């Protein structure tokens with residue numbers, strides 16, 4: 090009973106074109122049902138509230154110069170998602186295990202960086218792109234196959250960096266860090282933060298910003314000075330730019346004290362009624378601590394087994410009732426056969442689950458795991 094035609098950023102999309110039973114497609118119905126939800130465009134939703142607070146910072150500090158786009162279609166080409174941002178041909182993120190493919194040339198974007206090149210070609214020099222992004226992954230309280238990112242991008246012309254006497258790259262890197270430190274202060278107040286050097290194919294140098302929160306260093310965004318090749322290919326050969334991509338759920342979990350990423354998708358009034366437009370950082374009061382229920386499952390794996398595939402099977406049966414899938418035992422016997430034991434945690438955010446209900450889910454999971462993943466139960 091899912092809606093079967095969607096309009097996404099002005100593009101009409103039929104379910105049958107996105108979810109197909111053929112080997113070049115790995116998009117399940119559970120993912121199709123998330124397309125078009127647009128949580129980041131709801132002003133009373135924590136993700137929308139956070140997006141608006143970031144807009145506020147940019148509007149105030151850059152006199153409304155940043156163009157804001159939050160309705161670009163999440164269905165993009167492999168070229169846009171990977172080639173245009175210089176992701177190497179053999180990079181793991183291109184694999185069917187990590188990315189949702191609609192067909193060999195079309196994916197659900199795995200980052201908002203997929204829109205950089207086109208916006209540059211269309212002449213944008215300052216922009217913020219917010220949207221839902223899709224990644225195949227394992228299951229725990231901070232990972233969900235759909236989440237939201239905001240991409241920031243700023244182009245400088247030579248007249249902007251020349252007076253500083255700095256080289257263009259150092260100038261852009263310094264400006265980027267200043268901009269993002271200011272944003273972190275705007276969102277969190279005075280916080281301890283640190284820069285960590287990292288690698289992205291589309292920026293050089295590249296950094297991650299971490300903030301110290303609840304006794305831990307938390308990675309909140311990736312950024313860097315845009316590779317010159319991207320500017321060159323898209324009509325800006327003499328300019329320099331910076332870019333960042335931040336995960337909205339990560340930041341919102343910290344700002345609003347939201348303990349589990351599934352809650353963002355809840356339509357339970359006890360969740361939704363706790364947030365209101367413009368109210369950043371109102372602490373969420375948990376309305377339930379329903380007990381989790383654990384079920385273990387052991388099987389002999391084969392060469393094609395992956396944890397992401399297992400998690401997708403579990404989610405196809407249990408939906409948001411699954412909280413975590415964790416490998417608790419892993420051994421190889423003398424014959425070279427490898428056994429995995431997974432512990433599945435079932436828990437509803439909204440109600441108590443009955444034993445019968447969970448047993449039924451677990452049976453269906455076992456059956457599907459055997460038939461879809463060709464593993465042998467022990």
Ligand code: PHE
Pocket residue numbers: 199200201202240289291292311312313332333334335
């Ligand atoms: N696209 C990167 C990610 O999803 C984040 C990023 C954006 C990094 C822009 C650098 C510049 O992890």
